[in-house]
Amino acid sequence: MEHRTLDELRRTALTAPLPLSSRMTRREKLERWATLLERHTGPLMPLMRVEYLPEQARRMLRGDETPLSVAYKDPVFQAEGLKSDRLGDGMAFFELSDQEAHHLLCDCHYCGTMTGESVAARARFTANGPGARGLWD
Numbered sequence: 001m002e003h004r005t006l007d008e009l010r011r012t013a014l015t016a017p018l019p020l021s022s023r024m025t026r027r028e029k030l031e032r033w034a035t036l037l038e039r040h041t042g043p044l045m046p047l048m049r050v051e052y053l054p055e056q057a058r059r060m061l062r063g064d065e066t067p068l069s070v071a072y073k074d075p076v077f078q079a080e081g082l083k084s085d086r087l088g089d090g091m092a093f094f095e096l097s098d099q100e101a102h103h104l105l106c107d108c109h110y111c112g113t114m115t116g117e118s119v120a121a122r123a124r125f126t127a128n129g130p131g132a133r134g135l136w137d
Contacts, residue, residue: 024080026095030127033071033094034120040070044114046107047087059088067105067119100126 024032037044045065050058062068062085071077071093072085083089091101103109104122 027127029077029080029094030123032074032076033067034123034127036070036074037067037116037120037123040116044070044116044119046110046114047105048107050087050102050106051108059086059091061087067114067116067123070116096126 043065044067045063047061047063047066047068050061053061066085068087068090069085071090072082074082077093080093082093087101087105090096090105091098096104104119104126107114110118
């Protein structure tokens, strides 16, 4: 083994700067989430009565086997910065408005029939469509 100083290594080493990691766009996140939901084989539970909760309680809302818990189990989303499976963290991560989050996740839109496919379709519409904000423009 040959010993060299750091300066000697810097002069002779073949190095290249690491590219800056690019963050996923909102659309890419929603598309990936839709794919994860389509592959999810277990039951999915909606969040209950989202629109009736005060804002602080709404942001803290979570549940087991929700679409947000499916997202939070994904190591790619965790590496991208998804902090938890709480509604507020999901809204921030996926850049969802209150109306978009309500439409995607609240029980009043599913009538007991939430499936991965149904949420995936809504997530894709949110990713590709005008969204709640664009419908009124």
